[in-house]
Amino acid sequence: MGAPGGRINLPIGMILRCLPPEVLADELSKFEANGTAATEIGLPMQMILGQLPSGKVEMTLQDLVPHFPPGYLQPTESIASYLPNIISLPLMDVVMRIPPDLLALRPDQKDVDASVINMADPFTEEILREQAETARRQSQTNIIDESQAPQEEFVPRDEATMAKAVVPPRRPAAEPLVPSRAMAATTLTAAPPPMPPVIKLPTPTPMSSLRGSGAVPPVIPGPTSRSLSSSGQIPAPTRSTTALPTRPQGPVTTQIDAPSSSAPVPPVPRHTGPIPAPPPPRHTTSLPVPRRTGSIPAAGLASPSVTAPAPQAPLPVEKPVEAVVAGTPDSGADDLQRLAALAMAQMGESGDLSAEAPTKAESVVSAAPEPKIEEPAPVIASVPAPFSQPPPIPIPAPPVLPTAISEPLPQPIPTPEPIPSSSVAHPAAEPETHAEAPAASVAFNLNTCTVEDLVKNIPDCSTALAESIIHYRAKIGSFKRLEDLLDVPGITKEAYTNLTGEPPPNNRIPLSLNELLGFPKEQNISLKDVTDRIACWPDVTGCVLSQSSGLSLVGTVPEGVDKAAIVAFAPRMFEAINKSFAEVSGQDTDALVIPSSGTSFHLFRNKDLYLIIMSRLPQMPERHVKVARFVLAALSIRRD
Amino acid sequence: MAFINYSSREIQLKIVYYGAALCGKTTNLVTLHKQITHAQKGELVSLATDADRTLFFDFLSLNTKTLPGFTTRFQLYTVPGQAIYNTTRQLVLKGVDGIVFVVDSHWDKMADNVESFSNLQENLIENHLSLVQIPYVLQYNKRDIPNAAPINYLEFSFNNRANRALAFESVASTGSGVLETLNAAARLLLAKYSKTPNANVTGMSQPNLSVAVPPSEENPQVPAGNAAA
Numbered sequence: 077m078g079a080p081g082g083r084i085n086l087p088i089g090m091i092l093r094c095l096p097p098e099v100l101a102d103e104l105s106k107f108e109a110n111g112t113a114a115t116e117i118g119l120p121m122q123m124i125l126g127q128l129p130s131g132k133v134e135m136t137l138q139d140l141v142p143h144f145p146p147g148y149l150q151p152t153e154s155i156a157s158y159l160p161n162i163i164s165l166p167l168m169d170v171v172m173r174i175p176p177d178l179l180a181l182r183p184d185q186k187d188v189d190a191s192v193i194n195m196a197d198p199f200t201e202e203i204l205r206e207q208a209e210t211a212r213r214q215s216q217t218n219i220i221d222e223s224q225a226p227q228e229e230f231v232p233r234d235e236a237t238m239a240k241a242v243v244p245p246r247r248p249a250a251e252p253l254v255p256s257r258a259m260a261a262t263t264l265t266a267a268p269p270p271m272p273p274v275i276k277l278p279t280p281t282p283m284s285s286l287r288g289s290g291a292v293p294p295v296i297p298g299p300t301s302r303s304l305s306s307s308g309q310i311p312a313p314t315r316s317t318t319a320l321p322t323r324p325q326g327p328v329t330t331q332i333d334a335p336s337s338s339a340p341v342p343p344v345p346r347h348t349g350p351i352p353a354p355p356p357p358r359h360t361t362s363l364p365v366p367r368r369t370g371s372i373p374a375a376g377l378a379s380p381s382v383t384a385p386a387p388q389a390p391l392p393v394e395k396p397v398e399a400v401v402a403g404t405p406d407s408g409a410d411d412l413q414r415l416a417a418l419a420m421a422q423m424g425e426s427g428d429l430s431a432e433a434p435t436k437a438e439s440v441v442s443a444a445p446e447p448k449i450e451e452p453a454p455v456i457a458s459v460p461a462p463f464s465q466p467p468p469i470p471i472p473a474p475p476v477l478p479t480a481i482s483e484p485l486p487q488p489i490p491t492p493e494p495i496p497s498s499s500v501a502h503p504a505a506e507p508e509t510h511a512e513a514p515a516a517s518v519a520f521n522l523n524t525c526t527v528e529d530l531v532k533n534i535p536d537c538s539t540a541l542a543e544s545i546i547h548y549r550a551k552i553g554s555f556k557r558l559e560d561l562l563d564v565p566g567i568t569k570e571a572y573t574n575l576t577g578e579p580p581p582n583n584r585i586p587l588s589l590n591e592l593l594g595f596p597k598e599q600n601i602s603l604k605d606v607t608d609r610i611a612c613w614p615d616v617t618g619c620v621l622s623q624s625s626g627l628s629l630v631g632t633v634p635e636g637v638d639k640a641a642i643v644a645f646a647p648r649m650f651e652a653i654n655k656s657f658a659e660v661s662g663q664d665t666d667a668l669v670i671p672s673s674g675t676s677f678h679l680f681r682n683k684d685l686y687l688i689i690m691s692r693l694p695q696m697p698e699r700h701v702k703v704a705r706f707v708l709a710a711l712s713i714r715r716d
Numbered sequence: 717m718a719f720i721n722y723s724s725r726e727i728q729l730k731i732v733y734y735g736a737a738l739c740g741k742t743t744n745l746v747t748l749h750k751q752i753t754h755a756q757k758g759e760l761v762s763l764a765t766d767a768d769r770t771l772f773f774d775f776l777s778l779n780t781k782t783l784p785g786f787t788t789r790f791q792l793y794t795v796p797g798q799a800i801y802n803t804t805r806q807l808v809l810k811g812v813d814g815i816v817f818v819v820d821s822h823w824d825k826m827a828d829n830v831e832s833f834s835n836l837q838e839n840l841i842e843n844h845l846s847l848v849q850i851p852y853v854l855q856y857n858k859r860d861i862p863n864a865a866p867i868n869y870l871e872f873s874f875n876n877r878a879n880r881a882l883a884f885e886s887v888a889s890t891g892s893g894v895l896e897t898l899n900a901a902a903r904l905l906l907a908k909y910s911k912t913p914n915a916n917v918t919g920m921s922q923p924n925l926s927v928a929v930p931p932s933e934e935n936p937q938v939p940a941g942n943a944a945a
Contacts, residue, residue: 128869128872128873129830129872129873129874129876130827130830130873131826131827131828131829131830131831131873132826132827132830166823167823167826167827168823168863168865171865171866171869172866176868179868179869179871179872180868180872181871181872181875181876181880182876182878184878185876185877185878185879185880186878186879186880187880188879188880188881188882189907191907192882192900192903192904192907195903195906195907197895197896197899197902197903198780198788198899198902198903198906199752199778199780199895199898199899199902200895200899201780202752202779202780202781203752203753206753593784594783594784594910608785609784609785610784612784612785612786613784614781614784
């Protein structure tokens with residue numbers, strides 16, 4: 077560390093004040109009067125630096141004497157008896173003259189564990205919880221009778237804005253109602269003042285992304301677009317949704333499959349066609365299509381320039397979305413039944429809409445070519461102003477596209493089997509994914525591969541894990557770095573190593589299910605352990621794990637709630653919600669919150685499992701939401 | 717060492733505020749007692765002389781529900797800072813889970829701070845413990861005094877060990893930085909105990925018994941504590 081040979085300059089007067097008067101050649105006041113006390117002498121840094129951590133700087137007079145210029149001290153012989161005396165220098169004056177870099181901490185110091193730094197503050201949480209409880213109690217006393225309750229509003233939630241919103245927006249000013257959904261919402265009874273009795277149907281988030289990505293515009297009929305405009309303005313409540321990693325569930329997968337497998341024939345000619353002629357192919361080579369469920373058309377629609385260069389690179393179309401249904405103040409099983417009935421009714425209502433959906437979807441999926449893109453254009457034109465804005469979607473590398481497209485397509489991907497055209501020819505993926513290339517010994521593109529690729533080529537890669545990876549990729553757009561894989565729900569250290577060929581960085585070793593839930597690593601935990609542990613989270617009153625069939629696997633529910641009913645209700649609720657939600661957002665939601673003043677129901681699902689957490693909090697802490705998603709993903713992978 | 721009571725589903729963790737005389741340890745507890753308004757706090761027990769010098773120790777109990785399934789009761793102790801009460805300090809340190817070392821920012825107290833810090837290490841050794849095992853947090857108190865020692869010097873003096881410790885500036889008399897310090901100490905403990913949980917805890921259907929946490933591999937001296945208890 078610091079220059080051992082360096083010197084620190086200290087004013088002579090400061091040192092003289094610490095010496096016994098007998099050793100001074102003259103009185104101290106005289107030195108101060110004639111200004112000589114201000115003269116500085118240099119003491120070896122080494123002599124002082126080592127003493128600093130002791131909180132004092134001491135040395136014998138003998139050590140000091142050689143550094144004094146003549147005329148300040150008595151002759152050495154005459155002060156011999158004082159030489160062994162220990163002189164204590166004023167710490168402040170010394171430290172203030174030490175160059176700050178010499179007070180640097182040791183470079184090899186091990187920093188505090190990240191898990192400690194990132195952990196929530198227990199006491200602050202406790203205080204906040206109590207404050208929230210107090211507020212809730214106060215609000216309950218002010219509950220307005222239901223007759224006065226305001227109409228339900230359709231509140232879309234924009235994930236992007238939600239992430240930024242620190243304070244959960246309570247009740248946005250005025251949100252126009254969506255025809256069908258609004259109707260459904262209005263049938264709900266009112267909610268307590270603080271917690272907007274809102275049917276926050278899925279939504280919005282995607283709104284922004286949808287505009288860019290485009291699956292939606294063509295599908296949305298006139299009225300819907302109105303609701304969209306409103307949604308755009310609405311701030312997103314709650315942060316819990318920010319942690320929605322597993323997002324793109326059901327529909328995403330099906331859509332992914334659809335383009336690649338169900339319509340393999342059309343893509344082939346399209347795919348080969350573009351190769352020779354760069355400019356026109358751009359439309360047809362809108363490669364991302366298969367991968368992310370027809371984002372292309374929308375992209376083209378949203379921005380005026382789109383029509384020509386359709387090839388919007390990897391658009392993170394599948395933004396995580398969360399549907400929130402606000403319950404009535406009295407909540408509970410009654411609410412659920414009412415909501416269930418309502419949802420069913422809505423299903424019927426939205427039947428017309430959904431009938432359109434398939435056709436739209438098909439057009440989106442199978443019609444990458446130019447002619448179809450033009451269809452939706454007029455629809456977009458009818459979209460209100462706010463929607464014509466460019467979507468806030470982070471587009472990975474738009475500038476790369478033109479050049480990449482102009483390159484010969486087949487070159488990039490040495491895919492062994494008939495991989496969907498997009499994955500083979502997706503030029504935009506090249507620049508992004510070259511980083512991953514060295515990782516996998518099998519050498520395929522992580523940003524374009526399919527579930528099958530992963531399962532076939534990666535040892536010990538289960539279908540569930542592969543799907544989780546693909547879903548996560550769809551959510552984030554594309555992997556930028558290998559480390560991004562560590563954010564995939566359910567990924568383990570071993571899986572990461574298998575995928576990349578190297579172990580994860582030390583500071584980012586993914587937690588196993590055991591670690592996540594605080595079980596010893598070696599313990600073989602059962603599903604009951606999982607639900608029991610979750611049920612022990614603060615404010616959580618019950619947790620149930622069930623199958624997609626609606627059969628309960630394990631778990632407990634609070635008193636007064638019918639476990640069988642809630643388990644059977646969850647899949648139907650998702651089904652009902654997603655039926656219309658998918659139209660609005662282009663994807664299904666896999667998280668649902670039914671908040672109420674009593675027990676709030678937090679529903680999570682993936683392909684084959686449902687996790688229902690009953691909590692006193694209408695909004696679970698973000699980390700709990702995250703853990704719930706990871707648990708679900710990890711359980712699926714384990715089952716697989 | 718942590719005590720786990722299965723019957724009441726309670727974990728007790730002991731945090732000791734250590735530091736030189738008059739550095740503000742008791743003030744920390746008094747302020748915490750005021751700041752934490754929620755119901756889960758006990759009375760502040762202070763055994764002090766007329767001159768407000770801690771005679772034996774101060775004690776404050778605070779509860780959280782951070783660890784799943786259990787109420788975590790943090791028992792906060794202070795030690796008498798004066799040199800002559802070293803035996804008392806050793807006693808209070810028995811079974812400690814975490815330490816908050818309070819540093820007086822006054823230049824004149826620097827040597828006392830350093831001496832207290834080394835005294836802490838000695839007393840831990842007496843208890844078969846060390847700062848390597850026991851999570852600790854540094855609190856640079858009295859930051860409001862004029863000419864307070866600069867943070868870089870305090871860090872250089874007290875936080876230059878192989879493992880960096882969390883350090884906070886505070887003014888205990890006004891409450892600034894006090895809760896942050898306690899939060900950090902609690903986080904360290906929770907992280908420690910959630911990383912190396914007792915295998916028995918996971919069962920959730922444990923018989924009702926109150927037991928001490930068995931010694932972890934890296935904490936072989938816990939048995940000594942047990943024996944002493």
